[in-house]
Amino acid sequence: MARKGTGFFDRKGQFFKTPEEATRSDLASLLGQIGEKESLAPGIAHTLLEKRAEIEKLYVEHDAMITERETVLAGAENVARLKV
Numbered sequence: 001m002a003r004k005g006t007g008f009f010d011r012k013g014q015f016f017k018t019p020e021e022a023t024r025s026d027l028a029s030l031l032g033q034i035g036e037k038e039s040l041a042p043g044i045a046h047t048l049l050e051k052r053a054e055i056e057k058l059y060v061e062h063d064a065m066i067t068e069r070e071t072v073l074a075g076a077e078n079v080a081r082l083k084v
Contacts, residue, residue, distance in 0.1 A: 024049055 008016045010025040027045035034040040048055060 020049060 008019045008022040010016065010022045010029070012025075012029065014022075014025060016022040016025065024042065024045045027048055028039070028041040031041040031044055032039075034044065
């Protein structure tokens with residue numbers, strides 16, 4: 001007898017049982033091959049998903065620092081800009 005089920009697909013169309021598995025697959029694809037032998041990308045993708053809140057907070061803080069720097073530099077004509 002047929003049964004109904006729910007599945008999740010990554011961007012390549014691969015089937016996964018959970019959204020976490022599908023997202024980890026997409027993240028690993030974005031990261032590409034990391035390392036010389038077996039890729040470290042799947043493990044890194046797992047950590048990225050697991051630490052998502054902390055990573056997003058870091059990006060918010062980073063964006064705030066960039067905005068602050070641009071504001072300071074825009075208002076200070078006598079400040080030398082450093083080449084990064």
